[in-house]
Amino acid sequence: MEKNLLKTTILKPENLVLKQYIEYFLFLRKKDAAPIQYTTFPNNNLCLAVYRHNHINYQNDGKVNRCIIKAGSHTFSSRIYGFHNRPFQVDVQQELDQICIIFYPAALKAFTRMNFDEMHGNDQVFEQLFLPKDEYFLEQLFEEPDPARQARQLEGLLLSQLEECRVLKIREALYHLSVAQPNNQNVGMEMLCQKLGVSDTTLFRLFKNSLGQNPQKYLKTIRFRQALKDLTTTQDLLTTVALRHCYYDQAHFIKDFKTFTGYSPKKLLHKVSIQQQSLAWIYQEN
Structure with missing residues (x-):
């Protein structure tokens, strides 16, 4: 059957x-x-x-x-x-x-x-x-x-x-992060506090309550997802992709991918599939 x-x-x-x-x-x-x-x-x-x-x-x-x-x-x-x-x-x-x-x-x-x-x-x-x-x-x-x-x-x-008013402050924070330079997270956080007029403690609490993670982890995950999309849609060398997404070098890029996916970028490309251009996953039948 x-x-x-x-x-x-x-x-x-x-x-x-x-x-x-x-x-x-x-x-x-x-x-x-x-x-x-x-x-x-x-x-x-x-x-x-x-x-x-x-x-x-x-x-x-x-x-x-x-x-x-x-x-x-x-x-x-x-x-x-x-x-x-x-x-x-x-x-x-x-x-x-x-x-x-x-x-x-x-x-x-x-x-x-x-x-x-x-x-x-x-x-x-x-x-x-x-x-x-x-x-x-x-x-x-x-x-x-x-x-x-x-x-x-x-x-x-x-x-x-x-109730859209509940997310005005965090949406403002995410907007500023989207236009900030991604290669220096510390400067980004200082800039963000100034833009929002809040302390670093308040910023941390805002992210944890609204997003479940702190600003640094948020930025790190965003970088990984952008690199993953790039990796699955271009034929560029790993080093090129790594530098484009502000990893220090290829070794840093590979280490992050192994942490997030369990695979090196090359091995992941042979296993991952994209569902309706939205969901990246590895699907297996037992």
Whole structure:
């Protein structure tokens, strides 16, 4: 019998306002219990993942960054994933019905007053974040077979809870970082404090509460993601790519890639695939 492989669908938001906050919606479905595995890499966006009939065992202790998905007793569970320091390995050992909302950096704060630390580790975070007036919202969402219509349902919920004023300061900070010189992080932080009129302590707290990581880690991850995109879309030499993204040398570039992905840049190129020009991952069938 032919296996029902993992089916992925990526949809961008239609609403112009939400396009500023939501990178895309990701739908993952697998209709059999054949085990599969995939690996994604550190990024500065946040993923709110909602599952139906799955139990999630998430292990993240500094050495292991792994999510094991099995059959669950609860109808729905949900988690926040993001700001990994190492590759994120997902083992799917059961049927899977999963919906993810991929938020741009700091964008989730526009929809909730909760800080990142309050959300992390919670397996019912969707209900805590949104508390939809319709108690059957998730049931109706997962019963809809068309991902495009599911995305529209999610957009309606998100728009009903959007408060843009919550993210004005952190969005200003991210704007200044995007135009700052990326080759000197210390100068960038000093400049940022001056632009925002805040102390370095306040800046640190702003990033931790809104992004879940400090400014230096944010910049380091941004550099890696830009280099990864460059690496997968150009034929340039490794040294050229490394220097273009302000790594000290090729050795520094390779070391960072091994930390973030588990592979050297050359080996990664032979394994990684890009889904709908949005999701970089390594997909394996067991």
